[in-house]
Amino acid sequence: MKKWVCIVCGFVYDQAQGLPEEGIAPGTSWDDISDDWLCPDCGVGKSDFEMEEI
Amino acid sequence: MGKLVIIGSGQAGYTLAREFRKRDTESRLLIITQDDGSSYSKPMLSNALSKDKTPETLIMASAEKMATDLDAEIWTNTLVTDIDSTEKIVTTDQQSSHYDQLVLANGAYSIRAPIKGNASDDILTVNNLADYRAFRSHLEKGKRVVIIGAGLIGCEFANDLSTISSDISIIDLASQPLGRLLTPHAAETLKQKLSDLGASWYLDNAVSEVNKGGNGLAVTLKDGTNLQADIVLSAIGLRADLQLAEKLKLETDRGIKVDRFLRSNNEHIYALGDCAQVEDLNLPFVMPLMNCARALAATLAGEETAVSYPAMPVVVKTPCYPIVVCPPPRPVEGNWEEEVTDSGVRSMFKDASGQPIGFVLTGDLTKERLAMSKLIPDWLE
Numbered sequence: 001m002k003k004w005v006c007i008v009c010g011f012v013y014d015q016a017q018g019l020p021e022e023g024i025a026p027g028t029s030w031d032d033i034s035d036d037w038l039c040p041d042c043g044v045g046k047s048d049f050e051m052e053e054i
Numbered sequence: 055m056g057k058l059v060i061i062g063s064g065q066a067g068y069t070l071a072r073e074f075r076k077r078d079t080e081s082r083l084l085i086i087t088q089d090d091g092s093s094y095s096k097p098m099l100s101n102a103l104s105k106d107k108t109p110e111t112l113i114m115a116s117a118e119k120m121a122t123d124l125d126a127e128i129w130t131n132t133l134v135t136d137i138d139s140t141e142k143i144v145t146t147d148q149q150s151s152h153y154d155q156l157v158l159a160n161g162a163y164s165i166r167a168p169i170k171g172n173a174s175d176d177i178l179t180v181n182n183l184a185d186y187r188a189f190r191s192h193l194e195k196g197k198r199v200v201i202i203g204a205g206l207i208g209c210e211f212a213n214d215l216s217t218i219s220s221d222i223s224i225i226d227l228a229s230q231p232l233g234r235l236l237t238p239h240a241a242e243t244l245k246q247k248l249s250d251l252g253a254s255w256y257l258d259n260a261v262s263e264v265n266k267g268g269n270g271l272a273v274t275l276k277d278g279t280n281l282q283a284d285i286v287l288s289a290i291g292l293r294a295d296l297q298l299a300e301k302l303k304l305e306t307d308r309g310i311k312v313d314r315f316l317r318s319n320n321e322h323i324y325a326l327g328d329c330a331q332v333e334d335l336n337l338p339f340v341m342p343l344m345n346c347a348r349a350l351a352a353t354l355a356g357e358e359t360a361v362s363y364p365a366m367p368v369v370v371k372t373p374c375y376p377i378v379v380c381p382p383p384r385p386v387e388g389n390w391e392e393e394v395t396d397s398g399v400r401s402m403f404k405d406a407s408g409q410p411i412g413f414v415l416t417g418d419l420t421k422e423r424l425a426m427s428k429l430i431p432d433w434l435e
Contacts, residue, residue, distance in 0.1 A: 007114060008065070008095045008340060009369065010105070021424035040424055041369045042097070043344035044069075 004030050004049040009042035013049065055081045056154030058354060059144055061134055061298070063087035063117070064182070065096055066327025066343045067159035071124045073351030083126040084151055086144065088160075089184055091117025091130040097340060099186045100210035101371045103217045109187040134160075137302055139320050155322055155354055158299060158310060162292035162328035162338055167202065171263035173271050177202070177286045180211075192285050193218070200224075200273050200283040202261050203290035204231040206370055209244065211289060212253050213372045220252035223273075223281050229258050232370070235379045237392040237401040240416045247375040261286075292338050294329045309336035314360035314434065316350045326350055332361060333434060335383055341366040365430035367413070367423050375416060378423045382412040383433045395419065402426075 001016040013019065013033075018026040022040065024033060030051070037046055055078065060067045063085055071085060085091070093115040098105065102112060121128045129146065136145040142153050164179035180186050195218045201208045204226035212222050224231070230241035231248070245255060256275055263274040264286055273281040294309040304318045305311040309331030316324045316332065326346040328338040335342075342363060349361035367380035381403075382388070388405040390412075398417025402410050410429045415422055 009097050010101065010371070011369075019424075021421075038344070042340040043366075044340070 002030065003052050005052045006039045006042060006044060007048050007050055008044045009039065011039050011041040012052075055354065055356065057082040057084065057152060058155050058157070059084045059086065059151060059153035060157045060159055061086050061144070062159035062161055062327070062329075063089065063091045063093070063120075063128065063130075064159065064161050064327065065340060066161070066329075066347065067157070068093050068120065068124075069344060069347040070157060070159060070326060070350055071120075071126060073347050074354055075124055075126075077351055077355035077357075079125065083124060084153075085120075085124075085126055085128045086132050086134055086146060086151075087117075087128065087130055088133055089131070089182060091120065091128050092183060093120050094183050096182070097371070099180055099183070100207055101214045101373075102186070103214045104373065109183060109190055112183065112186075134298060137298060139302055139323065142322065153322075155324065157350070157354075158318075158323065158325040158329055159327045160295050160298065160329050162294050164288065165291045165293050166288060167261070167290055169261050169264055171265040171274070173264045173266045173286075176266075176271060177264060177288050179288050180207075181292065189285075189287065195219070197221075197284040198223075198270065198282060200261075200271075200281055200286045202226075202286065202288040204228065204255075204257070205233065205289065205291065206235075206368070208287075208289040209248065210371045211287060212248050213251065213374050216248070216251035216253065216374075222251075222253045223256060223283070224248070224253055225256040225259050225261055225275060227258070227260055231255075231257075232377075232379070235381055235414070236377070237390050237399065237414055239392055239394050240377065240399040240401065240414050243399070243416065244372065244375050244377065248372070251374055256281075292328060294331070294336060296329070299325070299329070307331050307336075314349075314362075315353050315358060316346055316361060317353075324350060324354075332363075335363070335433065337363075337366070337383070339366065339368055361434065362432060363434035364432050365427045366433065367427055369420075369423075376418075376420045378413075378415045378420045380413045380423075380427065380430060386411065 004013040018024045092113045198221040260276040299310040310325040349359045352359035370377040392401040398419035401414040403412035
């Protein structure tokens with residue numbers, strides 16, 4: 001499973017876990033997350049995330 | 055709009071420039087910066103060792119790359135010496151430029167405590183990439199480090215430095231780490247977890263002198279304790295850089311006073327980031343400046359937009375003991391209730407009417423931060 005890391009604050013979006021608190025179900029792929037979604041910890045946009053294969 | 059000039063190339067300046075360009079590709083854009091204009095993540099400075107980052111790999115883009123991406127002119131290593139707000143001209147130590155709208159995003163500087171001794175100038179602070187380069191150049195495995203200040207940055211550095219040093223001393227005037235941000239059990243646990251990594255605590259204490267010694271630096275504390283160190287790092291807080299603002303006779307307080315449109319008392323001069331105080335709030339964190347940058351970009355592109363602040367918790371980068379704090383943004387009467395569970399601490403601050411207005415989460419309970427934030431009223435509606 002892929003993880004996406006915020007390059008500003010280090011927040012990790014793990015596709016396997018999703019983000020149920022924000023209504024993003026486990027297994028939601030990065031591409032299916034809305035383009036105006038913001039990092040929950042620091043508020044940067046999706047373009048400030050990098051993929052990290054773990 | 056003509057020409058937008060931004061002073062500062064930190065997170066605030068570059069984020070504003072990027073958001074502005076999403077809305078306006080026509081206007082001229084000039085960014086003036088004292089440093090080399092590299093784009094990097096400032097929050098990462100306090101956990102770069104754990105993330106295996108060097109000062110060079112922390113850089114996401116050079117000034118040249120930023121200039122191309124933003125279709126902007128960037129003057130690097132350039133100091134603004136004067137601003138004529140009547141003629142709307144910015145003068146620097148190298149050249150000058152007209153502006154139609156000017157944004158001050160020149161940040162804050164590290165507060166330095168008055169410390170005596172013949173090595174007080176050797177005390178390091180880290181508030182930007184250049185500082186961090188200097189700090190890392192002194193750092194080698196096994197060095198003895200004294201950290202002045204057990205606040206957010208001090209504790210984050212202590213955790214990060216523990217990857218290469220087992221001799222870390224932390225000194226603070228307060229009697230617990232993170233001072234008033236944490237409730238007692240959470241603070242005690244953080245202290246314990248950092249101790250497990252090799253940190254020694256000197257609380258209710260202060261550094262009075264730093265002198266050159268035969269074996270590195272000799273650090274003398276207020277209570278008479280003597281410590282030997284190779285590096286002394288001061289992390290006792292930031293103060294908004296108000297020099298330009300004061301020269302311009304802008305209203306200032308803890309930051310440059312701006313309204314909800316990030317506008318100062320001069321209608322063509324705006325401020326955001328660590329140097330700004332929006333209404334009564336000066337919040338030197340990333341999330342507030344992201345909110346400000348988006349609102350201000352819209353305003354500068356012709357669509358007047360007021361900034362709003364939800365409750366914005368801060369994630370403390372202490373992986374040995376994960377913590378999220380959301381202190382009440384303004385002084386208010388109320389009480390903390392601390393709940394200690396097997397998964398961590400959950401503390402809530404309630405005002406006199408019983409409304410939750412702040413919280414602390416630690417350990418696995420940090421996962422609750424989004425749900426908890428929803429209980430807290432907006433900071434700026």
